[in-house]
Amino acid sequence: MEFLINAQELYEKISDVIIIDTRFELLNPSKGEQLYKEGHIPGAQYFSLHNDLSAQPKKHGGSHPLPDQDVFLGKLSEAGITKQTTVVIYDQGNAMFAARLYWLLEHYGHRSKYILNGGIAAWINAKLPITSVVKRPLRQNYQEQPDLSMIVNVDDVKASKEVMNTILIDARSRERYLGKSEPLYRKAGHIPGAKCFDWTAVLTAEGKWRSKEELAQIFGELDPNKEIILSCGSGVSACMNYLALTALGYKNVKLYPGSFSDWISYPELPIETKAE
Structure with a gap:
């Protein structure tokens, strides 16, 4: 697929690109940077989910709000990235955190x-x-405005329930979707009306991306003429479904950055535990 590069291709182009390491563990936030310091692809810079790809959480907005514009663009500048730079992103293997940075770059x-x-x-x-x-690149000055049409907020999601032309999907595991397991949040279940599309389904057992034909089978029930709102726990793994859907040609795909962690910050909003 167009957004992918394999290891040998990257090795052959390594001097022409800027590489970003996004390894991270939700339950051990310092682990990714520790792994980076122990060993990384030559020339790679490290971006942390907590420090660089998210803002500090508040009462509302979810546990990984989108990063402040100046902070994010400053990090790109610090990494030596310009608008013309080819950026290659990696994480440990499953691409979830890499997908978050890919989506942010798309957003800008x-x-x-x-x-x-x-x-x-x-x-x-x-x-x-x-x-x-660890190499220190020449700092650049990255300036750009985000595409706000790519995101929705909690009010948009509430309003979407009255619109037949919108589909809400949840990228978390089926166990979390059904409220049978919840390792991160104080409430379990899903936003009413959301359909479960576990993000791990887009990958093979080896952690590689499935083909377009396989992805088309996974997402085939989703009408490309409808608006699709992506959610998960906090707007990170949902980016994997963004990559899959846009690769399949879906155009009207939006991210709910706050996702379930934002939804449950409003005690009056309902939670569902049955499949939809």
């Missing part, structure tokens, strides 16, 4: 960007070099 109109298929695990399996040396 950055055109040339790829995800390393299979992440650093694929790079290591290809016996390509790893380093612990």
